[in-house]
Amino acid sequence: MRSTRKSALVAGAAFAVLFASACGGGSGAGDASGGDKSGGGDEVKTIKLVAAEYSKDNTKAFWDAFAKTYKEKTGYTLEVQVVSWDNIDQQSSTMIQNNQAPDILNLNAYASYAKDGLLHDASTVLPDSVKSDILETFVKYGTYDGKFYGFPDLSSARALFYNADLFKQAGIAAPPKTWTELEEDAKKIAALPGGNAGYALPLGPEESQGEFSMWLFNNGGAWKDGDSWAINSAKNVETLTFLKKLTDAKLTQNNPARTNRADAFDLFKSGKAGMIVGFSPLAAALDADKKVNYVVAPFPSNDGSDSKTFGVTDYLMAFKKPGNEKAVKAFYELYYQPDQINTFIEKEGFLPVTKTGVEKFKSNDKLKVYLDTLPNAQLTPTDDPTWDKVKLAVQQNLGGAMGGDPKAVLDTLQKTAESQK
Amino acid sequence: MGRVRPLVALAWLAPALALILGVVLFPAVMLFQASRSEYSITGLRKGAAGWRNYTNVLEHPDLGTVLTNTLVWVVAVVALTIVISLGLAQFLVKSFPGRRFVRWAIIVPWAASLVITAQLFVLLYDYNYGLINHALKSLGIIDTSIDFLGNDSWTMASMVLVGVFVSLPFTIFVFIAGLNAIPDDVQEAAVVDGASPWQRWRQVTLPLLRPALLVATVLNVIYVFNSFPIVYTLNDRNPGYLHDTTITFMYKLAFKSQEKDVGMSAAAGVINVLLILLVVAVYLKIVNWREETK
Numbered sequence: 205m206r207s208t209r210k211s212a213l214v215a216g217a218a219f220a221v222l223f224a225s226a227c228g229g230g231s232g233a234g235d236a237s238g239g240d241k242s243g244g245g246d247e248v249k250t251i252k253l254v255a256a257e258y259s260k261d262n263t264k265a266f267w268d269a270f271a272k273t274y275k276e277k278t279g280y281t282l283e284v285q286v287v288s289w290d291n292i293d294q295q296s297s298t299m300i301q302n303n304q305a306p307d308i309l310n311l312n313a314y315a316s317y318a319k320d321g322l323l324h325d326a327s328t329v330l331p332d333s334v335k336s337d338i339l340e341t342f343v344k345y346g347t348y349d350g351k352f353y354g355f356p357d358l359s360s361a362r363a364l365f366y367n368a369d370l371f372k373q374a375g376i377a378a379p380p381k382t383w384t385e386l387e388e389d390a391k392k393i394a395a396l397p398g399g400n401a402g403y404a405l406p407l408g409p410e411e412s413q414g415e416f417s418m419w420l421f422n423n424g425g426a427w428k429d430g431d432s433w434a435i436n437s438a439k440n441v442e443t444l445t446f447l448k449k450l451t452d453a454k455l456t457q458n459n460p461a462r463t464n465r466a467d468a469f470d471l472f473k474s475g476k477a478g479m480i481v482g483f484s485p486l487a488a489a490l491d492a493d494k495k496v497n498y499v500v501a502p503f504p505s506n507d508g509s510d511s512k513t514f515g516v517t518d519y520l521m522a523f524k525k526p527g528n529e530k531a532v533k534a535f536y537e538l539y540y541q542p543d544q545i546n547t548f549i550e551k552e553g554f555l556p557v558t559k560t561g562v563e564k565f566k567s568n569d570k571l572k573v574y575l576d577t578l579p580n581a582q583l584t585p586t587d588d589p590t591w592d593k594v595k596l597a598v599q600q601n602l603g604g605a606m607g608g609d610p611k612a613v614l615d616t617l618q619k620t621a622e623s624q625k
Numbered sequence: 626m627g628r629v630r631p632l633v634a635l636a637w638l639a640p641a642l643a644l645i646l647g648v649v650l651f652p653a654v655m656l657f658q659a660s661r662s663e664y665s666i667t668g669l670r671k672g673a674a675g676w677r678n679y680t681n682v683l684e685h686p687d688l689g690t691v692l693t694n695t696l697v698w699v700v701a702v703v704a705l706t707i708v709i710s711l712g713l714a715q716f717l718v719k720s721f722p723g724r725r726f727v728r729w730a731i732i733v734p735w736a737a738s739l740v741i742t743a744q745l746f747v748l749l750y751d752y753n754y755g756l757i758n759h760a761l762k763s764l765g766i767i768d769t770s771i772d773f774l775g776n777d778s779w780t781m782a783s784m785v786l787v788g789v790f791v792s793l794p795f796t797i798f799v800f801i802a803g804l805n806a807i808p809d810d811v812q813e814a815a816v817v818d819g820a821s822p823w824q825r826w827r828q829v830t831l832p833l834l835r836p837a838l839l840v841a842t843v844l845n846v847i848y849v850f851n852s853f854p855i856v857y858t859l860n861d862r863n864p865g866y867l868h869d870t871t872i873t874f875m876y877k878l879a880f881k882s883q884e885k886d887v888g889m890s891a892a893a894g895v896i897n898v899l900l901i902l903l904v905v906a907v908y909l910k911i912v913n914w915r916e917e918t919k
Contacts, residue, residue, distance in 0.1 A: 293880050294879075294880050296667075297667065297879070297880065297887060298668065300667055300669055301659075301668045301669075301887060316665065316666045316667045317667050319665075320665050322667065408862045408863075409861070409881075410861075410862075458752050458753075458770070458772060458775075459772050462772070462774070462775030462862045463775075464861065464862050467862070471753060589666075592885075593666060593883050596881065596882060596883045596885055597883035599864070599881075600865050600881075600882060601864060603864045604864060
């Protein structure tokens with residue numbers, strides 16, 4: 205009996221260790237400083253791409269076809285690994301820990317990688333013709349410490365989506381141009397029978413920095429003022445206080461602080477929300493459903509001045525690995541060919557990042573509302589490595605303002621940002 | 626029985642040893658190494674960190690909340706699971722028409738992936754179109770929907786319910802096996818001695834179920850303690866660490882929180898292993914102590 209108990213303990217211990225190590229599987233140590241498996245300076249013939257999955261149907265199909273063309277045109281081989289957005293942070297971090305960084309990584313951040321000295325900059329791997337084709341806004345936000353590292357693969361811009369049927373029912377003739385109008389419209393919609401949300405406000409951890417960016421840019425605010433952080437500026441406090449006011453007046457869906465973007469989109473898709481900040485993939489989903497009669501309009505500004513849009517790009521960054529420069533350069537040369545990049549962007553339903561792309565997509569009426577604003581889009585400070593952490597702090601804490609003090613929340617975030625090295 | 630030469634013995638043991646080394650020891654060593662290293666947000670190792678990752682975890686302002694959550698989560702899920710399973714197992718050892726079918730039905734939640742089950746409950750609990758709220762409203766029990774996952778007073782209870790739901794099948798089957806192992810003549814003897822049904826259950830069945838109870842408790846404590854998908858999925862809308870257990874805390878430290886620090890997460894992982902070992906050891910000690918002092 206004694207020995208069975210002992211073996212039970214041993215088995216228990218083994219289980220615990222097994223489980224813990226399974227969970228900590230991504231924590232293998234390793235220095236990423238070396239990284240030369242290919243040996244000094246030999247030219248690499250095969251490179252690896254880790255790409256984010258924008259859609260099940262298109263992403264892998266595009267990159268597989270791309271790899272084939274790449275092989276035919278350049279003779280290099282491209283290994284493609286497509287990873288879901290849920291996993292990509294974890295996977296990329298694990299690869300770097302284990303000294304197995306890919307040659308090209310597709311992600312929504314780059315500055316921390318540039319800061320760690322892991323990346324090639326444009327002068328080594330980006331053909332000049334490509335660099336001059338990329339929209340200046342994106343070159344600006346892709347530049348860290350004077351060098352261009354964050355090569356955009358595609359972009360998106362946000363706009364106001366409204367449910368035209370609900371607007372009609374509530375007797376609203378035109379989309380709001382100011383925040384006061386937006387509040388009035390939200391009141392009218394919330395007052396309709398059926399328990400609709402006037403404005404769907406997602407401040408949950410998934411992407412609260414995106415929602416808040418759209419609002420604060422349209423109040424003349426910003427995350428940074430020059431080189432210093434301006435998270436708790438008077439404008440931004442005013443903005444967050446306004447969002448709290450909408451929440452307190454029950455003009456939003458239930459519990460905005462705990463609503464993720466995907467859930468807010470679902471609410472709009474089911475026809476239960478009057479207004480929401482959306483982007484082209486939401487439009488594509490709504491078109492496929494054919495359930496909601498929606499219209500896209502510029503997002504209203506606080507004082508009625510010209511609407512600003514919040515733009516987002518993702519990046520294709522190139523890791524420094526011995527001998528991979530030529531193959532990587534050939535990759536970018538091919539990717540930024542108009543027939544490649546624009547095919548990808550069109551299939552995935554996003555927006556272009558190049559001047560030739562903007563020209564090409566201009567003929568598409570549906571994209572016009574975004575394209576007009578795209579060259580002047582404001583981005584979050586993705587060129588600052590500190591933002592990579594501040595973003596996470598915002599995601600986790602911004603919603604807290606709905607049940608607390610907006611100024612205190614922003615003050616804490618400001619402090620977090622300033623305390624980062 | 627002839628003696629086996631050490632080399633031959635080693636050859637026979639080699640596969641098992643290799644497995645233990647590869648699957649248990651190697652990751653454990655790597656985990657420990659990671660916990661003593663300093664990592665950049667990108668995952669790049671920047672050098673040794675000494676014990677700083679450990680002190681950072683221990684000084685984390687939300688550690689108290691996380692530990693309390695873990696305690697509530699493990700105790701509530703395991704206790705409820707054991708009690709409900711005892712009842713259901715008792716029922717399932719009786720023979721009745723369709724018993725086999727019912728037993729199969731009980732395995733189903735076990736066979737389904739935890740992530741899928743958790744996602745299913747997210748839909749059931751939904752504020753706007755969840756079936757649970759719909760049912761409660763149709764029955765007139767509540768007027769407005771309950772925000773099961775977003776309202777702080779409900780979140781833990783909602784998670785515990787799912788935790789119990791997925792732990793039941795395994796536990797029930799352990800108890801069915803335990804009950805089947807109790808010989809009929811002991812029960813008959815008790816009947817002859819004039820024991821009431823409650824006395825028979827309390828003084829015959831329960832003591833003889835002890836090994837099954839022990840196994841079910843220890844394994845459930847470990848499973849539930851380490852359960853990631855349920856807590857993570859049901860809690861993903863909530864900011865900070867309000868409803869996190871040590872396992873999801875560890876994950877968020879590495880990938881989601883403003884710390885985003887693999888080293889700190891590894892340190893939390895090591896602390897986790899020590900914690901569960903301690904809990905299991907203490908539990909076994911208590912069980913042992915009771916038996917010896919009888």
